[in-house]
Amino acid sequence: MSAISEQSVRVSQGSAEELAVIDKVSRRLVWFLVVLFFISYLDRINISFAALSMNKDLGLTATMFGFATSIFYVAYLCAEIPSNMLMPYFGARIWIPRIMITWGLASVATLFATGPNSLYVLRVIVGLAEAGFVPGILLYITYWFPATHRARATSFFIMAQPITIMIGSTISGLILEMHGFFGLKGWQWLFLLEGLPAIVLGVVAYFYLDDNPTKAKWLTPREKEVLAEAIARDDLVAPKNKSEGSRFGMVSEFFSAPVLLLSFTYVGLVVSLVTNSSWVPQIVRAVHPNADFLIIGVIGAIPALAAVLVMPQWGKHSDNTNERKWHVALPMIVAAAGWMMVAWLESPVAKLVGLILCAVGTFSAQGIFWTLPPLFLSPKARPIGIAMISTIGLLGTSIGPITVGWLKDYTGTFGAGLSFVAGCVIAGALAVIIMQSHTSSPERRS
Template sequence: MFRVLKHNEDSETGEAMNTSTEEVAVSRKVYARLVWFLVLMFICSYLDRINMSFAALSMNRDLGLTATSFGIAGSVFYLAYVVAEIPSNLAMQRLGARLWIPRIMITWGLASAACMFATGPSSLYVFRALVGLAEAGFMPGVLLYLTYWFPEAYRARASTLFIMAQPITILFGSSLSGALLEMNGFMGLAGWRWLFLIEGVPSIALGIVAFFYLDNRPSDAKWLSDEEKVILRRTLERDEERLAKLSGHTTLEKRSLGSQIFSAPVVLLALCYFGLVMSLNTNSTWVPQIVHGLIPHASLFHVGLIAAIPSLVAIVAMTYWGAHSDRRGERAWHVVIPMCVAALGWLGVALLGTPSLRFVGLILSSCGTFAAQAIFWTLAPRYLSESARPVGIAAINVVGMIGTAAAPAIVGVLHDLTGGFRAGLGFVAISAVAGAACIVAIRFSRHRVSYSDAAEHLAR
């Protein structure tokens, strides 16, 4: 996974990113200890987030949900998530990941399982809002947590594996959710109620384990030797010094929080993420119903299996793309290209008439969306000081979550108005292209404008 990179040039900054054998060894040890566990946690998180899309295959009928009301239920989750996002990240910074991340997991597991008690649209909205409030801060909190442990040269692969939890969850969650729906009538409960109950329990259990497993910082890790802690601290400090050097005489730490959050690169990153999560949310919310429309006579279990195929391909694509980004030391175009691929995929689903070709479009949209998201989160630390990252990363994610809150309702309303997914998916494709254009703007602006503030110098 990791190897020594001698004088590997970061094409975003033009700076050399040298690594030693000792640094590689420590990074491998940290990777083996943390990343797979974080992936498992994110799988539970994402499973509790997307199970609504599978529950809808029978829940919508039982609760009398239209496409619009189902979309609103998704939007309510993300609106609640947005409200609690920045406070949650600040709480993690204050209380530490070892306490705060387990709290998030246990409470969202309880809230997700409680969705089994929904009796109609209104009660479903309440339960999904509680899930959003409980889960807020998990993903940006973990992405911030990764910056405490991984140097820049390895961060794309670490964040790629973490983000890979999403397609992994869709991959096995599709078949699992389809099987749970087949439990319809067991002990007098509808299949979708069993789905919420059974898929909420692992988050609670893993949250308890996380309290004993995670460490707040490398200095707290008993599984690292004193020498390994020194090597890792020195490597991380070198990264910060490199960023400070690029900022000229004014370091990021000397700039106010507001000036960093509202600098041009950070604002453009937030707008990019808005477009990216429109695609991400559509993938997680509507794909089962799109697949069901392509094969209307298939069983719910088979719909789940087929809906998992795009995610399987995306896992392979993400693995290659994250490693390729680290080897090249390039980030921006590794976000732009897959976002454009995702847009092309959604247009294919919307406009092509043959089911097999539309399914290829789903595969392209899945690969592009997840590959872009994994690399995207390596960009933010370049434009934010260490003290500003908890708020900055959360703020970028909040803007994205606003898009995520809007996406289910927009696609749902357009579906009800037009009788199909064509208009909604066209809107998603345009959003993805607009997001890619924001990254291009960051890259293009460095050739046109002489920046004076530190964050803008980092775009050079």
Template sequence: MTHRHIASAVVSAAAGAHDRCQQVCKKVSRRLLAFLFVCFVLSFLDRINIGFAGLTMMGDLGLSGTQFGLASTCFYIAYICCGIPSNMALARIGARRWIGSLMIAWGLASTCTSLATDATSLYLLRTLVGITEAGFLPGVLLYMTFWFPAAYRARANALFMIAMPFTAGFSSVLSGLILGMDGIWGLKGWQWLFVLEGLPSVLMGFVVFYYLDDRPQQAKWLDREEQQVLAQALAAERSDAGQGSGGRPRSIWSELLSPQILLFCVVYFCLVNTLAMIAVWTPLIVKSFNSASSNGVIGLLAAIPQVCTIVLMVVWGLHSDRTRERRWHLVLPMLLAAAGWILTALSAYPPLQLLGVCMAASGSYTAMSIFWTTPDQSLSFQARAVGIAVINAIGNIGSAVNPLVIGWLKDLTQGFGSGFAYAAILMILGALLALRLPIGGRVGLPATC
């Protein structure tokens, strides 16, 4: 056999392996992504519904903007503190049992937020929600690395993470309607909000116990060959990640304390500030330049940025995977979000202000879906569970700081303009730092993919 024939056979075999890996990944996507999407919808709904509850809760409980922001800060402090031990527990116990238990616990805690009577009780209840929900997102991000090779993870992350803008848009309409139930059975509208949006998480938690598999090797819906194709693709990546100089493996602590991982944390901190602002304050921001509108109309208007976000996330994630480029696919959406906040701050024309919020939401959520395709490439398989949780936890200090800072600035200036400037500055800083992330040029395909 000539060298040409040998080369042709090698190329043909590689193409066949790549096609087979694609088929398996599509099957995994169909099985997992829709289900995890629903779980994330419930998770994010219980996280952000306080933003809509605030439309009437602040008056009923006599809360200032600072106090209302502090309630979200309490949530994120608990979220930050519990994220790392929660991911360690998931790695030991398994995703099926751990994620199911978390959903039941946070669903009950979120439902009980309806019992808040003053600022202190609200702080306590939101802290409980933060403790119980802390492990879900970093846990699922870790779980995705068990099932999807890196070259397919941007589209997988995007399809999973559109749950965030979808929930924000869906909840904008739903929450506006639920607030209209004020007075039914003696409950305030915001109390109905926490009850009706918290209990579904409890029910879904029980479903998780029966639906998820911890690893591909345990999945009865994959045949033996499909399990082997996926295992080989993932094993090829694990052998390359987290190597020190000369190919020597590094200790877990040296990986977690490396300048590269700390840089990931800082970039995510800058990004999360805008994510938290969109999640918590969008209803009140829209209300600020549409003060005469009803809560139902505010809900519809607040849904518009989320629709734009869903479209951009899917298109951008697919483009990133097709081009196998990550760095500029992360930086450009961050700059788009910064431009959106600047437009919202400088304009006095409501349609332009709404356009700015659309840009900020679309850019920040799209950047997040791309961001989470990159840290695991700098971590060994052994350090991945803790590393992802560390980046998520430190980055989410921004979620703890943002509501308090924005609430304080709003009370100080009687508007959101200074808050928009604060978010824009951090997004520009984050984009500049993202240019230095150890992402590399293009994402390669595993040998079997």
């Protein structure tokens, strides 16, 4: 009997007990991880709303703002892999709270920016502080969920992004209306009020999270055993021959064709994600120049709401069909079409529909994307491998915002910049399409 067939028998025989344990783990962890990511992403995108008034106060051109956004991600990129390598050493219970507290403090400090140069320095500090959070959580999920249950946990975690945009857009618009309160400008209040929760939750996370299931006092010995057996099944289908012999074997995993193609795909996804989080408020303002901050926030929340409604259904369909590749590629093609609509159609309604397609396509693709890397990386290679894919993908954050900003300054419109974004997304979709299917992907749950 093959390893995969044995896996299917074990899942069938122990499914009721296993599902009960997974359900308990989900209730304990998933909602909390979503809250952490909500606060993380809120701190990441708040600069896009701060720009509505901050750019004028600090004398920023569109290119300068794009550079401030990009330099955050350059710093994040530099510290991403080291951070994920350190998390297994220190343990998630220490490392994740460390990330949250330091990024919260750095985000709050951004209210002291007085011009372009000080803003650049502060954004570098925020990027260094926050580095490793997302790949760290994605690695953490592999400690608690076997491959047969991991897609939905990952999708729910990623869903925090559109939820943040949806809720954060309105919250940020309201906070900007606090301009002048206690002598602070609206954008200063934004960095203050949206940075403090990260510090508080960092302290909470230290007491709430456990490094791994063996240290979880809220699981019984039998539950830990069931969970360990379920996760051990991953080792039967994970690629082991490449990394068990030597460091050279592990390196060969990192530079295998599927992993490199996934990295390239993620570049396209990230360009779309960062454009969505960095420029949508200013795109909306360009269409509705007389709208107040609250209205801009509400309009900016509509595409994110659509993404929140679609993502669970798309993830469920991917699980039910046991198909991943096209569930990533097709939404990316939809997102590219949406960016072209925003770039070149004149009607405000058409631009809004385009933004909806951008959000739905980008976030739906990302929700499935992170189920792919563990299929091509052995358990030992995952901490560095996942961080490497994320780091290479973050190159998109370095080229996306500044390119869109420069083209906006050069042409006077968003058309050329958003066409560039659409091209990046299409290239990423093509990369995942040509990626060979993995022969030992997890069996579909019965």
